[in-house]
Amino acid sequence: MADFLEQLGSILFLDIETASLTxxxxxxxxxxxxxxxxKERLIKTTEEGHIDPGSLYFDRAGxxxxxxxxxxxxxxxxxxxxxxxxxxxxxxxxANESEKELLQEFSSLxxxxxxVLCAHNGKEFDFPYICRRMLIQGIPLPEPLQISxxxxxxxxxxxxxxxxxxxxxxxxxxxxxxxxxxxxxSSKDNLDGSQVNSTFHLENDLEKIKKYxxxxxxxxxxxxxxxxxxxxxxxxxxxxxDDDSEQKGD
Numbered sequence: 001m002a003d004f005l006e007q008l009g010s011i012l013f014l015d016i017e018t019a020s021l022t023x024x025x026x027x028x029x030x031x032x033x034x035x036x037x038x039k040e041r042l043i044k045t046t047e048e049g050h051i052d053p054g055s056l057y058f059d060r061a062g063x064x065x066x067x068x069x070x071x072x073x074x075x076x077x078x079x080x081x082x083x084x085x086x087x088x089x090x091x092x093x094x095a096n097e098s099e100k101e102l103l104q105e106f107s108s109l110x111x112x113x114x115x116v117l118c119a120h121n122g123k124e125f126d127f128p129y130i131c132r133r134m135l136i137q138g139i140p141l142p143e144p145l146q147i148s149x150x151x152x153x154x155x156x157x158x159x160x161x162x163x164x165x166x167x168x169x170x171x172x173x174x175x176x177x178x179x180x181x182x183x184x185x186s187s188k189d190n191l192d193g194s195q196v197n198s199t200f201h202l203e204n205d206l207e208k209i210k211k212y213x214x215x216x217x218x219x220x221x222x223x224x225x226x227x228x229x230x231x232x233x234x235x236x237x238x239x240x241x242d243d244d245s246e247q248k249g250d
Contacts, residue, residue, distance in 0.1 A: 004228065011158065012115040013224070014075045015216040016126050017193075017209050018068045020061035023201040025054030028067070036067055062197050063125075065132035069099045071200050073106050073130070074213035076221055081237070087225075091217055092241040093210045100137040107134065110142035117144055118158035120175040120220050127157055160223050179219050182226040186219075214240060 022028050028036065037053045043060060044051055061067040076091030094109075096102040119126040131145050147155045164178060165171050179186055191199060191212040199205050218238065225236075 007116075008078050009080070010114065010116050011118050011224070012075055012077050012110075012113075013118050013217050013221040014073060014122070014126060015119060015213050015220060016070050016074075016129060017072050017196050017213045018062045018129065019071050019197045019200040020058060021067055021069050023058075025057035028057070032067060036061065039064065039067070058197060058201075059194075065129045065136070068129075070102060070130065070133050071095065071099075071196070071206065072210050072213050073102065074210070074217040075106075075109065076214075076217045078221065086237060088237045088239055089218065089221055090239045090241055091214050093214050095206055095210050099133065100139065103130070103134050103137055103139050106130075107139060107142045110144050114156075115144050116156040116158060118160065118220065118224060120178075120216075120223070121159065121161045123157055123159045123162060158224070160220055160227065163224075163227055175216065175219055175223065178223045178226075182223060184219055184222045184226065189215075 021032070025033065025036070033054070036057060040051070040053065040056050040060075044056065057067070062069075072093050072095035074091065074093045076089055079088045079090065080086075081088055094102050094106050096105070117127065127145065131141055134141055134145070144156055147157075160175070160178070161173055164173050176186060176188055178184075191208060196209055196212075199208055222236070
């Protein structure tokens with residue numbers, strides 16, 4: 001158990017929320033417009049039939065790093081409460097009108113400790129998306145995100161969806177489903193991923209997105225514990241750090 005607790009304290013759970021680069025297709029740089037139309041031909045389904053160029057942009061662009069942007073990154077980590085059967089989960093969200101400044105702040109956090117990164121579907125979405133947007137913004141990749149040339153066991157990335165597959169590579173499981181089967185409270189009480197783009201561009205409500213993002217981070221962290229039942233806990237105390245707090249252990 002001691003080894004598990006030690007390893008647990010080095011895991012940084014994270015979640016990103018993304019939106020399209022611009023509110024409308026027409027606002028997009030003309031070169032990117034041309035590329036999006038080509039991308040659109042590949043992602044449209046047979047059920048959709050004929051579509052006008054750019055018609056899928058608002059709903060789909062945010063999931064593609066070349067046509068989207070990161071609007072917030074939620075992070076959290078566990079600490080053991082001394083002399084108690086209790087964990088403290090400290091969480092924080094990085095959000096900024098400037099994506100570059102947001103990513104620089106997040107990069108600084110990754111440089112402070114030898115983190116193991118964990119996200120749900122992180123290996124296919126969150127981690128590569130962050131890397132691509134950092135490079136587009138001219139930001140060097142921090143060490144935990146540098147995977148080129150590393151052996152698989154040297155890459156410190158965990159993925160709760162991959163852990164749940166147990167080798168079944170055809171299996172996709174939503175975070176909300178895992179939360180349901182483990183009896184973990186939902187993060188979807190006032191927002192879900194499909195509404196982030198409209199909440200960001202049309203409602204201009206970044207605070208709502210930040211709260212949703214932090215809840216997803218907490219759910220991911222709780223799912224990870226549920227899949228590693230070595231530790232018997234009476235409770236988990238949730239502490240949300242403000243923007244000026246430092247992410248550091250005791």
